Amino acid sequence: MSPRKTYPSDLSDARWELIAPTLRTWQKARLDRRPTGQPAQVDLREVFNAILYLNRTGIPWRYLPHDFPSHNTVYFYYAAWRDEGILARLGYTLTSLARAAEGREPEPTACILDTQTVKTSTDVPLASQGTDAGKKIVGRKRGVVTDTLGLLLAVTVTAAHLSDNALGIRLLDQAKNTWQSLSKTWVDKGFKNTVVEHGAALGIDVEVVPRKTGTRGFHVAKRRWVVERSLGWLMLHRRLVRDYETLPTSSEAMIHIVMIDNTAKRITGETTPTWRDPPLEHKP
Template sequence: MTERKPYPSDLSDARWALIEPTLTAWRQARLDRRPTGQPASVELREIFNAILYINRTGIAWKYLPHDFPSYNTVYAYYAAWRDEGILAQLNYELTGLARVKEGRKAEPTACVIDTQSVKTSTNVPLTSQGTDAGKKIVGRKRGIATDTLGLILAVVVTAASLSDNAIGIRLLDEAKDTHPAISKTWVDTGFKNAVIEHGAKLDIDVEVVSRKAETRGFHVVKRRWVVERSLGWLMLYRRLTRDYETLPASSQAMIHIASINNLTKRITDESTPTWRGTY
């Protein structure tokens, strides 16, 4: 690894060891398809560190510090991993490891679904954003499905004008496709009969969990608090406080990256980078 002063977002050796096999296999497959078969000179760890830096700090690609590989190179890898599903694959692989570490089976059997509307930046095409009439937000809507630990199982990003029902159906499809053992899900009252009926077709029991009518103000809602906490975790990443991405697929990828960052720390019991205090 190139010698440079580390950033707080950098991967430790233990966290990189969880990610490296998947990225190395991906690179080898691409090299095998090349006519020359020449190995790439850039280090995959530095590429991923650069992506984590952007995800955590919220900067534009062109503002990537010069001690990382060039932003064009970093973005090219990011776009390839996004389009080929590598980031989603890493998310799901690490979710299984994190569940086993918590004493659960690798494959979840239940999930929780919720949505979050966020404002968009000026570069986001008008065709991919809309207005959430209920929350009075112009932008995009994120839908996530998590397991009962709050680990992300499925992600959907759409215009904010799309209904929770439509997003919920897509989340159920994605979650069931990736985790066939899922047979139960909890949702809030924004999800109506269409989601319940679609869940039944997939052999998933969809239960609507309502707030306690007799309790005023904030209170913890059974089951739903798990996914709401996960949405809160995402907001710790500045790239996700607003939707800056031109493509909804990039928005989903940025959520997967934040999730990968959380999962690797969870698996290795790291709350801060391991290079702290070593000088």
């Protein structure tokens, strides 16, 4: 069969070389547990390309183009990588590599917390939705932790009615468990004393960065602008503009996929194609 034409969301060879070791190690471990030991016939790169395509375009699983593996196959791998923590592990590995490429220590010592509330689709179970009273949005709330470069260190997705304090505690626990070196974080004033005290118990100094007094409308807040930019990166992917996922863990996985792609591009020096760029041509 002749090679298919490329999509703008496809992995470059350089990015695939960063991602492949983690996925191949997972595949080998899975094959070793098979009674037959038969190798899988699926191209992992094409599976990951299909997930990137879905994430970027926002289509349902069943609408994946036919030149990808079947949507059932792609979803099987996606669900396995989600449930076994492979996507999170891959994302954090790339975060360390990107930091080293920028001349930073692989383990961050400082981070920024923020939340984002998004509407949910009609397919999302009511039990996992809520109402954000402040923003008057029915949906889910995303909490993210990034380093000072904007790279993902932790993520959690909950019903929108959960307070920033509750999310902040969960995020601090998750981030500290993964990155023991963390000792400083910046947050907005939505995070109250409860988060500050919890951070102190974990050995993390939590500094609240308020808005500038007397300044109306948008303005750049010290340190916090970094995580706000990262949340903006998520909104460039149609699958994340609204929450379509049945499980909150699937929403978290979709965020990991965005950041895996963005971080890999950062390491290889690539940029995300826009509608202004000429279409990609297949290179045999």
